[in-house]
Amino acid sequence: MNKIQRPNIDDAFALTNLAANHRVSSYPHLQTSVAMLHHAYAQYEAAQGNAFAVLPVPMNLQAAAYLKAHFKSPPQDLQHIKTLRQAEEHRTCPMCGSLHRGTLDHLLPQSDHSAFVVFSLNLVPACKCNSIRQNLLIGPNPGERILHPYFDHCLRERLVRADFQDLGLVPKISLQLCVDGAHPEFAAVRFHVRSIVQRTAVLGQLNTNWANLCRKPSLVIRALNVNPTSHAALQDVLQNEIETLDDAHDSKNNWYSMFVAGLLEPPVLAWLFQQLNTPGRLPNGPLPG
Known part of the structure; x- marks a missing residue:
């Protein structure tokens, strides 16, 4: 997107x-x-x-x-x-x-x-x-429509991220909007994500990324070949990664940026920091889960 x-x-x-x-x-x-x-x-x-x-x-x-x-x-x-x-x-x-x-x-x-x-x-x-999506174009509720990549400026914004629940080696993964009802195109964004993005293999990609992160963190976030020494250091690593991904793919809503945006959520960030710094875990080794 x-x-x-x-x-x-x-x-x-x-x-x-x-x-x-x-x-x-x-x-x-x-x-x-x-x-x-x-x-x-x-x-x-x-x-x-x-x-x-x-x-x-x-x-x-x-x-x-x-x-x-x-x-x-x-x-x-x-x-x-x-x-x-x-x-x-x-x-x-x-x-x-x-x-x-x-x-x-x-x-x-x-x-x-x-x-x-x-x-x-x-x-x-x-x-x-x-x-x-075939002929699906508009929804039954006001403002629900497919976004147009030539005209809709909101597509430059971060609109959707991964949502991780029940954190562990196999968490529950879904998509979460990054905008709320106050956004002028909220209905269109929600409809577009539901009608197009959620029908793709995006959740499969996010699950694969999570599995790779748990197996060898640098496969997903290259700077995690060493363990960050603080929550702030981990946040900086992830922020640098998402900015690089946004730039490389010319999109804040590519599937890899969606994944890292989900990692930046405070509960996930705290869990990941704890996993990376578990006593006895070697740098870039598997996460204990």
Whole structure:
């Protein structure tokens, strides 16, 4: 989860050229839709991709089918779609925080919003998390919607962390929001985390990190190859680690930062310090549990 740079594409120009291109299968069937789609693109951008604010755009079935086909196999006028698909596949998923993307998907689902099938601001690089949600876009309660990584500035904030309970070698691990009801986008953040992040393998990753931490702490926090001499020293180590992870993955909500944010919670910090400094335990050895 993070806010990312929006693509710098002149979608109106690309669509106009596509509609006039007699070498593509859709010619001339898109020409009557060009003006309407130009208006649709402008209102989507003005609404900043907010699912509650983007107005529905009626499309005839034939034009919608051609646009969907062009998304799957972009002609020359839509080569930027191929570029967006292939660029930065290895980077943090802006939708869930996993450490890869791998595909280019629609924020407003193409089944219900065919006008935006090839619109670059509706095409988000993501991992399979975005397809798992299928057509889910808004919730039943006020403000519940999927966040948009091109527009929602709150994605720059730390929104979610690991929550560790029943501390030991096999604790109970879940996700906890870092914002409360006073946050202006609380409903959207909560809905996004519940609808996308919690449906991924994030809890599996957090459990693996915990197991590695207990087996050999430096596997997860490299500076823990030596035992910190105080609670404050341990807190400094973890704070430095999370800042490094945030920077390296360009996200405060990547899965590794979520893990360390959970370790920084006072009860967990106290437990970890006690475990690291158990009498007789060797530096970087297993935690007694």
